[in-house]
Amino acid sequence: MTGDLTLYTNPRSRGRIARWMIEETGAAYDVVALDYGAAMVAPAYRAINPMMKVPAIVHHGRVVTETAAICAYLADSFPDAELAPLxxxxxxxxxxxxxxxxxxxxxxxxxxxxxxxxxxxxxxxxxxxxxxxxxxxxxxxxxxxxxxxxxxxxxxxxxxxxxxxxxxxxxxxxxxxxxxxxxxxxxxxxxQRASELDDALIAESSPQAVD
Structure with a gap:
């Protein structure tokens, strides 16, 4: 666990956008994958995002929700990636x-x-x-x-x-x-990296076929 940046996501959600954005910054980050059942409505996650939606990020203890805001925030927070506007x-x-x-x-x-x-x-x-x-x-x-x-x-x-x-x-x-x-x-x-990581999460959570 890196501790500085955590992404709360589901690979079948707008969390894929936030993952891509983080990958563009090159920052190290942790991932908490939430299902659409109990995990997303649990008190622990509701304390992060009362909307009970993903994605959300926590960066140095600060919470950012809303995907466009996450993209803009990360661009400003990691200027070396040159993703913020000139x-x-x-x-x-x-x-x-x-x-x-x-x-x-x-x-x-x-x-x-x-x-x-x-x-x-x-x-x-x-x-x-x-x-x-x-x-x-x-x-x-x-x-x-x-x-x-x-x-x-x-x-x-x-x-x-x-x-x-x-x-x-x-x-x-x-x-x-x-x-x-x-x-x-x-x-x-x-x-491409972000897509591969999220697709792998989907594969891990999908039921295995039985012959």
């Missing part, structure tokens, strides 16, 4: 990180749940409508190699993870720009 990247970095965590995820979640706001309701919904939100992100990733410019940042970990997941399940269109963006991110060694 001054000229900050506008796009914060714009698209919060767009992904807010309007984009809300639009996709509502679509998956069968919720389609009518014209009047679209004024209240931060994303307007699904097609608009997806078109905006499609245009954004078409213009630059990474979401904040020419350099990979923590914002790409969060947005890229969303697009990887949602295109896999048909919840976001597999446009040429989106798939090219995903392909660039998928080649990153830290993403």
């Amino acid at each position: 001054p000229e990247e900050r506008a796009d970095y914060y714009r698209w990180l919060f767009f992904a965590a807010g309007p984009l995820e809300a639009a996709i979640t509502n679509r998956a749940l069968g919720v389609e706001p009518d014209a009047e309701q679209q004024r209240m919904a931060g994303y307007g409508d699904f097609d608009r939100a997806v078109a905006v992100i499609d245009q954004a990733v078409a213009h630059m190699p990474y979401i904040a410019g020419d350099r990979f940042t923590a914002a790409d970990v969060y947005l890229g993870s969303q697009l990887m997941w949602f295109t896999q399940f048909g919840l976001v269109p597999r446009t040429e720009a989106i798939m090219a963006y995903i392909a660039r991110l998928d080649r990153r060694p830290a993403h």
Whole structure:
């Protein structure tokens, strides 16, 4: 146990995003894998995240929840990894990180749940409508190699993870720009390491086949 940084996660959750982000930093960390049953609602974990959701991290005794916040926090906490924005990247970095965590995820979640706001309701919904939100992100990733410019940042970990997941399940269109963006991110060694570690956790927790 390293003690300085602990990731609370489930390999079938947004915890995969936090794992990827930690792997990008190169930091040593411990992992506490929680199931969706008793462990996630137990008092010990509720003291860390009262939402009873993963991921969460504890770094030097400080708790951070919410996946986009975890990505931004780790980028700031491990500056040598160069995942935080440069001054000229900050506008796009914060714009698209919060767009992904807010309007984009809300639009996709509502679509998956069968919720389609009518014209009047679209004024209240931060994303307007699904097609608009997806078109905006499609245009954004078409213009630059990474979401904040020419350099990979923590914002790409969060947005890229969303697009990887949602295109896999048909919840976001597999446009040429989106798939090219995903392909660039998928080649990153830290993403591959994180995926292998989480896939191994899934394999360990899955029932073994019986002949």
